Amino acid sequence: MQIGVLGGGQLGRMLALAGYPLGLRFRFLDPVAEAPAGQLAELVVGDFNDEATLERFALGLELVTYEFENVPVTAASWLAERLGVYPPPRALEVAQDRVAEKTFFQRLGIATPLFYPVLTRNDLLDGLERTGFPALLKTRRLGYDGKGQFPLHSPADVEAAWTALGGHPLILEAFVPFERELSILSVRSRNGQVAFYPLVENHHAGGILHKSLAPAPATPARLQHEAEHIALRVMEKLDYVGVLALELFEVEGTLWVNEMAPRVHNSGHWTLEGAETSQFENHLRAVLGWPLGATAVRGCAAMLNLIGIKPDFAKVLAVPGAHLHWYGKEVRPGRKVGHITLRAETPDALEAGLRRLEAALAPATD
Numbered sequence: 001m002q003i004g005v006l007g008g009g010q011l012g013r014m015l016a017l018a019g020y021p022l023g024l025r026f027r028f029l030d031p032v033a034e035a036p037a038g039q040l041a042e043l044v045v046g047d048f049n050d051e052a053t054l055e056r057f058a059l060g061l062e063l064v065t066y067e068f069e070n071v072p073v074t075a076a077s078w079l080a081e082r083l084g085v086y087p088p089p090r091a092l093e094v095a096q097d098r099v100a101e102k103t104f105f106q107r108l109g110i111a112t113p114l115f116y117p118v119l120t121r122n123d124l125l126d127g128l129e130r131t132g133f134p135a136l137l138k139t140r141r142l143g144y145d146g147k148g149q150f151p152l153h154s155p156a157d158v159e160a161a162w163t164a165l166g167g168h169p170l171i172l173e174a175f176v177p178f179e180r181e182l183s184i185l186s187v188r189s190r191n192g193q194v195a196f197y198p199l200v201e202n203h204h205a206g207g208i209l210h211k212s213l214a215p216a217p218a219t220p221a222r223l224q225h226e227a228e229h230i231a232l233r234v235m236e237k238l239d240y241v242g243v244l245a246l247e248l249f250e251v252e253g254t255l256w257v258n259e260m261a262p263r264v265h266n267s268g269h270w271t272l273e274g275a276e277t278s279q280f281e282n283h284l285r286a287v288l289g290w291p292l293g294a295t296a297v298r299g300c301a302a303m304l305n306l307i308g309i310k311p312d313f314a315k316v317l318a319v320p321g322a323h324l325h326w327y328g329k330e331v332r333p334g335r336k337v338g339h340i341t342l343r344a345e346t347p348d349a350l351e352a353g354l355r356r357l358e359a360a361l362a363p364a365t366d
């Protein structure tokens with residue numbers, strides 16, 4: 001049985017690795033010949049918008065899923081007329097536009113930052129009347145890892161923000177004074193079964209996810225229920241199939257949704273060794289309509305991203321409980337090239353392991 005995956009990055013590569021024990025085969029589509037999934041599986045290199053390429057990609061596939069949320073909706077819809085595409089292209093459409101996404105949350109009664117669509121400089125000034133300072137100006141589309149964002153601390157920043165981003169469709173958001181950033185990964189199978197992973201605490205550096213802790217420390221059961229309730233509403237509204245990630249802000253003990261990712265997610269990489277069933281395996285089970293695997297955590301886990309650095313593998317692997325995942329990408333500044341999962345039986349042991357790991361990752365000083 002061969003599964004088609006739109007996008008051939010590290011997420012696709014990890015999907016393939018999770019699928020091989022289940023006897024699955026994969027075919028990826030990516031515009032880049034060096035896409036990391038190509039080291040493991042068939043890779044069709046071509047443009048997502050080219051029908052001849054899509055036809056070649058789709059030939060003989062069981063179904064199609066994606067690992068990249070900026071796949072053109074037209075490509076996903078074209079494929080959906082011919083074979084099963086999961087999650088539904090509608091989920092892509094909502095997730096690709098920050099205004100559509102936040103409007104969608106609002107209509108479901110889900111708290112989200114105050115926002116204002118901005119096309120002109122006047123819209124920006126009007127929006128700032130509503131949001132006040134500080135605020136964030138973001139591109140509506142194609143922003144990720146903090147790219148395409150400009151913080152506004154005072155009226156003095158308006159000109160610079162407009163010079164940086166003006167000309168694109170934008171969204172202005174009130175700055176949310178959150179206590180911490182969390183995420184929830186949920187999964188819904190084609191057979192209707194749903195499952196939730198525990199809330200994860202996320203730490204960013206320079207707008208890029210740096211570290212995740214699972215389960216999120218000191219999290220009351222009430223917050224987990226709230227997160228699951230939000231995720232369930234989103235999945236049911238979209239008739240969703242697959243893994244869905246929601247990025248959340250914790251604000252005075254309640255949850256606000258910042259954004260959703262209709263795919264497996266970086267803040268779920270810890271599940272590879274830290275959960276009974278990984279997000280990658282559960283995504284595949286879901287899109288195939290198979291029973292979902294248990295989402296329970298094994299002890300506790302942390303995930304550290306390797307961003308623009310190649311560590312000394314031996315030093316990393318010498319840390320008890322550390323598991324290295326190297327994506328086979330060229331190392332460039334700011335690029336996610338691998339991650340480490342750290343597993344421990346107790347939060348204290350995890351903390352001690354993290355200190356050892358951080359020392360193992362520190363650049364040599366001599």
Ligand code: AMP
Nearest residue numbers: 113136144145146173174175176204207
């Ligand atoms: P995003 O691209 O929307 O995921 O934003 C990247 C990061 O910027 C988030 O993980 C937050 O740390 C921060 N951020 C985004 N939007 C807001 C907001 N409205 N208020 C405060 N921080 C934000």
